[in-house]
Amino acid sequence: MSEPTPFWFGPEDRRLFGWLHAPAGKVHAGVVLCPPLGYEYVCAYRTYVLLARRLTEAGFAVLRFDYDGTGDSVGDDQDPARVDAWLASIRAAVEEMRGRGVDELALVGMRAGALLAAVATETCNVSDLVLWDPATSGRSYLREMQMLHMVGVGVDDQARPEGEIEVAGIVFRAGTTSDLRGLDLAKLKRLQADNVLVLSRPERTVPKSVAEKLDELATTTWIDAVGQEQVVDVVSVQTVVPDRSVNDIVSWLEQRHPAAAGMLADAPFVTSAVVGHAPTGEAIVERPVRLGPLGLFAITTEPEGAPPTPWLVGLNNATDHHIGPNRMWVDLGRRWAGIGHRSVRLDLSGIGDSPARPGQAENRSYAPEAFDDVVEALKALSPDDPHDAVLTGLCSGGYLAVDVGAIFGVRMICAVNPDLRYKPDDVLVGSGDSKNTRTAPPTRRLVRPLSGSHLADRIGHWLPPKVWFALDRLGLHNTPAKGLEVLVAKGTYVLLVYGDDHTYPRLRDRSATVLNQLESSPHFEIAHVPGMDHALMISRHRDRLADLLTDRLLGLAN
Numbered sequence: 001m002s003e004p005t006p007f008w009f010g011p012e013d014r015r016l017f018g019w020l021h022a023p024a025g026k027v028h029a030g031v032v033l034c035p036p037l038g039y040e041y042v043c044a045y046r047t048y049v050l051l052a053r054r055l056t057e058a059g060f061a062v063l064r065f066d067y068d069g070t071g072d073s074v075g076d077d078q079d080p081a082r083v084d085a086w087l088a089s090i091r092a093a094v095e096e097m098r099g100r101g102v103d104e105l106a107l108v109g110m111r112a113g114a115l116l117a118a119v120a121t122e123t124c125n126v127s128d129l130v131l132w133d134p135a136t137s138g139r140s141y142l143r144e145m146q147m148l149h150m151v152g153v154g155v156d157d158q159a160r161p162e163g164e165i166e167v168a169g170i171v172f173r174a175g176t177t178s179d180l181r182g183l184d185l186a187k188l189k190r191l192q193a194d195n196v197l198v199l200s201r202p203e204r205t206v207p208k209s210v211a212e213k214l215d216e217l218a219t220t221t222w223i224d225a226v227g228q229e230q231v232v233d234v235v236s237v238q239t240v241v242p243d244r245s246v247n248d249i250v251s252w253l254e255q256r257h258p259a260a261a262g263m264l265a266d267a268p269f270v271t272s273a274v275v276g277h278a279p280t281g282e283a284i285v286e287r288p289v290r291l292g293p294l295g296l297f298a299i300t301t302e303p304e305g306a307p308p309t310p311w312l313v314g315l316n317n318a319t320d321h322h323i324g325p326n327r328m329w330v331d332l333g334r335r336w337a338g339i340g341h342r343s344v345r346l347d348l349s350g351i352g353d354s355p356a357r358p359g360q361a362e363n364r365s366y367a368p369e370a371f372d373d374v375v376e377a378l379k380a381l382s383p384d385d386p387h388d389a390v391l392t393g394l395c396s397g398g399y400l401a402v403d404v405g406a407i408f409g410v411r412m413i414c415a416v417n418p419d420l421r422y423k424p425d426d427v428l429v430g431s432g433d434s435k436n437t438r439t440a441p442p443t444r445r446l447v448r449p450l451s452g453s454h455l456a457d458r459i460g461h462w463l464p465p466k467v468w469f470a471l472d473r474l475g476l477h478n479t480p481a482k483g484l485e486v487l488v489a490k491g492t493y494v495l496l497v498y499g500d501d502h503t504y505p506r507l508r509d510r511s512a513t514v515l516n517q518l519e520s521s522p523h524f525e526i527a528h529v530p531g532m533d534h535a536l537m538i539s540r541h542r543d544r545l546a547d548l549l550t551d552r553l554l555g556l557a558n
Contacts, residue, residue, distance in 0.1 A: 004052070006288035006297070006353070007269035009065075010092040015273035017072035017288075018065035018093065019353070020100075021056040026260035028059040029127065030102030031253065032093045034109035034117040037070070038145070038170035038326075039537075040232045044110055045321050045352065046363055047231055047241045051108070054250050060257075061102055061264055065093050071323055072286070072299055072330060074275050077171050083116075083179035090120040101265035106253055107193070111135050111232060115183055121192045128256055129193035129218070130249055131185075133201055133228045136210045138180030142172070148233075169326030169537050185210045191217040197252050199225035199245055223248055235535075237318040237365060276334050278303055284337040291346070292376030297353040298322065301333035302342040310411055311381050311389045312336055312343035312553070315374070315397035317535075318365045321352030325394045325536040332392075332546055341553065344381060348373045365396040374404045387411065390556070392549065394536060395419065398496075405492050406483035412493040412556050414549050417534050419503050420481065421510060481511035484518055494524045495552055497545060499532025525552075 002022055010016035033048050035041045052062040068085035069075030079085070090107070097105055106128035109117030114134035121129055135141035145167035160166070163174030172180065186209035196218045200206050202225075214220045227242035276284040283304040291298050299322065314329030316322065322345040323330050333343035348370045350356035350363060357369050378386035390412040391401035398415030405413040487494050498504035504526075508515065518524040527548055532541040 004056075004064075004353075005269055007271060008273040009096045009270060010068075010089070013274075014068060015074050015270070015275070016065055016068060016089055016092060017273075018063050018096070019052070020269075021052045021062040021064070022264055023056050023059050023061065026059070026263055027061045027102060028260055029061075029104035029106060029253070029257040030097040030100075031055050031060050031062045031106045031108055032090070032097060033062065033064045034090055034093075034107055034113035034120075035064075035066070035071075036111040036113045036232065037067075039168035039236070040111050041070070041113075042169075042320050042323075042326075043232045043234070043236045043239050046239065046319070047246070048110075049353070050241050051246050051249065054246055055253070058250055058254055059260060060253065061097065061100070063093055063097055065089065071327070074273065076327075076331065077176075078173065080173075080175060081179075082173070082176040083183070086116050087120050090116060091124050094120075094124055094126065099265070100267050101262065104257060104261060106130065106256075108132065108249065109134070112138075112141055115141065115185065118185055118188060118191065119183055122188065122190055123192075125192040127193065128195050128197070128253065129191065130197045130199070130252070131214075132199045132245065132249070133225045133232070134185065134198065134206075136185045136207055138183040142167070142177060142180060166539055171539050186213050188213055188217060193218055195256060196220045197249070198222050199228075199248065201225050201228050203229075221252065235318075236320050239319075275301070276338065278338040278340070282306065284334055286333075289344075291380040292373070294349055294355060294357060294373070294376065296346060296349060296355075296373055296377055298344045298346040298377065300342065300344045301337045303337045303340055306340050306342075309341045311378070312341055313374070313377070313389055313391050314343065314345040315391065315393035315400055316346070316348050316351050316365075317394035317397045319351050319363045322347045326539075326542065328394075328536060328542055328546070329392075331542075332549065335546065335550065336553065339550075339554070344377075346374075346377055366399070370400050371403055371407070374400065375408050378408075378410075390414065390553065392416075393418070395534065402483040402487065402494075405494075406486040406490075409490055410492060412495070412552075413487065414495045414497065414552070416497045416536070416545065417499060417501070417503050417532075418496065420483070420507055481507070481514040481518065484524070485514060488518055488521050488523045491523060493552075493556060494518075495549075496526045497529060497532075497548065498526070499529050499534060499541070501534045503534065504528075 002024060004019045004021040006019050008015040008017055035048060036044050048064055052064055055062045066073040067089040069077055069079050094105060105126045107117040107126050108130040110132040112135045114131040117129060118131060148168060161174060163177055165172050165177055196214055198220060226244045230240040231242055272285055272287045274283045275286050285304050286299055286301050289298050289300055314324050317325050324345060329345040333345060336343050347354035350360050356362045360369050378389050382388060387409045389410045391405060391410055392414040393401045394416040398418030401413040401415050484494055529541055529544050536542050
């Protein structure tokens with residue numbers, strides 16, 4: 001099995017981004033993976049990567065891709081005719097696989113991706129269709145997403161245009177919601193797929209009308225989607241790959257296509273795409289790249305023909321892949337390219353599409369290997385001056401920006417909602433490595449049993465800032481602001497941005513004395529975005545944050 005290939009495909013003026021996973025020998029059939037939408041796609045990303053690997057090992061050629069206006073593809077959720085564009089994306093993915101010599105094709109879709117895949121087969125002929133925990137109608141899907149959004153984020157009091165809704169990190173314009181509500185598996189006129197596999201949750205009953213329609217239109221097999229609630233009903237960092245469902249899908253497709261059919265065609269790959277234009281007319285170009293000795297995956301965004309500028313680096317938040325919090329690094333990178341700046345969105349080792357280091361646990365936030373990942377990426381991007389960079393990150397990504405900036409040295413960091421009180425396991429227990437790459441030194445043995453405990457939190461809440469300052473200077477406790485002092489002393493511009501959650505008050509509890517001193521420096525700023533939730537689920541908060549970061553970036557450039 002060869003390494004998967006990232007590339008662009010589809011219409012030249014509206015490129016789609018995808019990954020081709022190719023088996024080493026002959027191909028049994030092709031599989032197109034149709035992802036869920038919004039935050040459910042972020043949660044399911046790792047599951048899709050592992051499913052693609054398993055299918056490739058079984059002899060299938062697999063295409064993972066992003067719909068128009070989602071992920072790394074061109075466009076955004078404010079473009080018109082979203083549902084038509086998503087269906088056209090599926091058809092383009094099928095055409096791409098057929099153009100590479102694959103005749104027998106299966107579509108695999110999860111949640112809204114299953115609904116779209118089924119509707120696409122009304123006009124697109126495939127051999128097989130897998131509906132994984134399908135949204136049985138657009139109406140029920142939007143209702144479920146609104147309920148989950150209210151539980152997870154709360155009710156947004158912002159007035160919206162009639163018919164427009166925002167759920168789980170994605171905005172559905174009025175036309176999109178109307179078109180989605182028109183999709184219903186029970187109203188399919190035909191399925192151009194001979195066989196259908198449905199994986200439904202045991203605790204959810206598929207409407208009788210849907211079951212009857214699928215049984216009427218194709219030979220349908222029904223099995224349980226075991227463990228699905230651990231994929232899309234939790235925050236992304238807690239997702240667990242449902243191994244049984246992955247095995248069931250692979251086994252079913254192996255039974256359908258037991259014999260190798262032929263080799264993939266030796267067709268070229270499109271390795272760059274114009275994703276927009278600057279106000280002055282220059283093309284904005286993106287390229288997938290591999291960085292450093294490990295081959296970390298990244299996508300660069302640059303204005304064509306512009307002089308080099310400092311690299312603006314978007315880091316992973318938690319274990320979410322490189323698109324950033326609700327696709328913010330994609331949107332920001334393209335916006336920044338429009339004003340002459342180049343950026344890169346990066347997957348740290350063991351996250352998204354980057355390989356893990358030897359012995360490293362995959363899908364782990366605050367991984368000790370992350371510091372070396374960023375340093376190696378910066379050296380690969382700018383061998384002559386890797387320090388001339390801006391690091392941007394949310395939560396764990398912001399924490400990492402402080403780490404790298406304080407020790408390695410960079411031009412500017414923008415850390416959003418970083419919990420600087422947090423101490424990763426390797427710091428908390430002491431790694432024993434003489435090369436400490438963490439801003440926070442290993443906890444002293446005397447106080448190590450209390451560090452990070454509930455008791456320490458309860459006691460710490462009542463200690464005045466001056467006591468914390470004294471403990472820090474005596475070496476018994478290291479203030480969360482330790483790295484910030486180092487950064488400012490090195491001349492790095494530090495922007496900390498916090499919303500309304502508990503993260504900033506807890507930092508201020510422990511580090512008020514140091515923060516008051518730092519705020520007198522022209523290199524340090526703490527900004528507040530009222531109402532901003534920790535995970536940036538609300539689009540208007542992302543917009544305000546994007547304006548803030550862009551303003552500071554322009555100030556740095558001038």
